[in-house]
Amino acid sequence: MRRVPLRPARRVPVCAALLLAVSCAPAEGGSTTGPAPGAPTGVTADAGSATSVHVMWNAAGTGVDVYEVYRGTTKVSEVPAAQHMVDVTRLQPSTPYVFTVRARNADGRIGPPSREARARTPASVAADRSAPSRPERAAGRVVDGRAVQLSWAAARDERGVRSYAVEQGGVRIHTVGGGQTATVVTGLRPGTRYTFTVRAQDAAGNLSPASTPVRLTTPGAGDRRGTAPTGFTAASRHSAGSYYLDLAWDPPHVDGVITEYQIRLDGGTDSSLVWGGTPPPGRAHHSLYAGREAGEVHRVRLRARLPDGTWGGFSVERTVTTGRRPG
Structure with missing residues (x-):
């Protein structure tokens, strides 16, 4: 029997394979959409009244354009990247709620949801039209160029203070529980003058008069005093x-x-x-x-x-x- 010699397999040069891979890349000017943002961390939810919950979270890193806040599977709010808190209103009294937050970049890519934060609104108080007393002895100190610490004396209410609202320039920017008489406000701008006031709120949503103003000026950028462990x-x-x-x-x-x-x-x-x-x-x-x-x-x-x-x-x-x- 005549033997037919086998031909060696043809080898493809590695450089040719690499050239092929490069030629398949998008042409200059093609899509440059980056990865989706990560999940926001540190999400908390606290009932501010019988019909509202204050949701807060940490920044999800760079590249975030907006944050989307969800009650269950329903999106209830959308805020710019510089904002890390929101009051969710028009809720039902005596009802448990679950909140998550998702970050979205400028290309429209949405990151994964955060861990769930749970809150239960208190029972509504019928015919309660009496507002809490004004929080007294409001004071504050600068933490660094982006944060200040505020404190105040507890307000009084015949049925109990449910929360405190921190306002800057007459606009609510933060909420804490009724048992808390101090907080740190972050996300501020370095080298900026601020005026803060505090109001107490009861379960019926009645707001107290504003505290005396607390005027603070944040130091310039790069000053991180007060933020070290x-x-x-x-x-x-x-x-x-x-x-x-x-x-x-x-x-x-x-x-x-x-x-x-x-x-x-x-x-x-x-x-x-x-x-x-x-x-x-x-x-x-x-x-x-x-x-x-x-x-x-x-x-x-x-x-x-x-x-x-x-x-x-x-x-x-x-x-x-x-x-x-x-x-």
């Missing part, structure tokens, strides 16, 4: 043949939920600490791997991503030596 400590710990840096700190007092921190080790290495949901209240704790050698010196500090999406100030820097107890 405080009480920062770092200690070395040995476990299973390795050393760890046990970190602890008090989160900065801001209006919203902090879900992310940036940890800077030895002046150059950054790592992120992100809570998947709402972080535990009070003092925060985290362990950082530091290798297997004793006697190594490390410098560590950290900062928080604020609810407005910007980074706060760094904490004090701590120096830790592995295998050595803190002095």
Whole structure:
């Protein structure tokens, strides 16, 4: 039998395959739509009256054009990217509600929904036309170029104060629960004069007279005083043949939920600490791997991503030596 020699398989040069892939790319001037925004974090919902709920959230990063607020599956509000709160009105008394927030970019791409925030409106109060008393002793201080802290004395109402409304220039910009007499207002502009007042509201929606004005001027851009974690400590710990840096700190007092921190080790290495949901209240704790050698010196500090999406100030820097107890 005559054998027919087999021909070797033809090889396609790698450069030809790469050239083909490049030639399939969109021509210059084609679509440049970027990825959809991420899900907003730190979403909270608090009933302001028997017919309204105040919804707040953290910024979802850059590239956001608007936020869409949903009650269940129904979109009930749409606000610009600079706004991270809204009052949802025309609700029913004594009713539970579920809210989510979604971010949308300028190309119309919508990100995933946030975690659900639940609130229940209180019962309506029949024939209640008596407004709460004026909140007294209103005061404030600057936190940084984008935030201020306000405080006031509790107002009085015969049937109880349900919430407090913070106004700026006569426009409501924030709401807190009736048991709260201080808050931090974020999302402000650096180098700007503001005038704030506070009103108390009862379950029937009656508003008190406004408090005395609180006038504050935010410092220029770049000033992050008051936004750094405080009480920062770092200690070395040995476990299973390795050393760890046990970190602890008090989160900065801001209006919203902090879900992310940036940890800077030895002046150059950054790592992120992100809570998947709402972080535990009070003092925060985290362990950082530091290798297997004793006697190594490390410098560590950290900062928080604020609810407005910007980074706060760094904490004090701590120096830790592995295998050595803190002095």
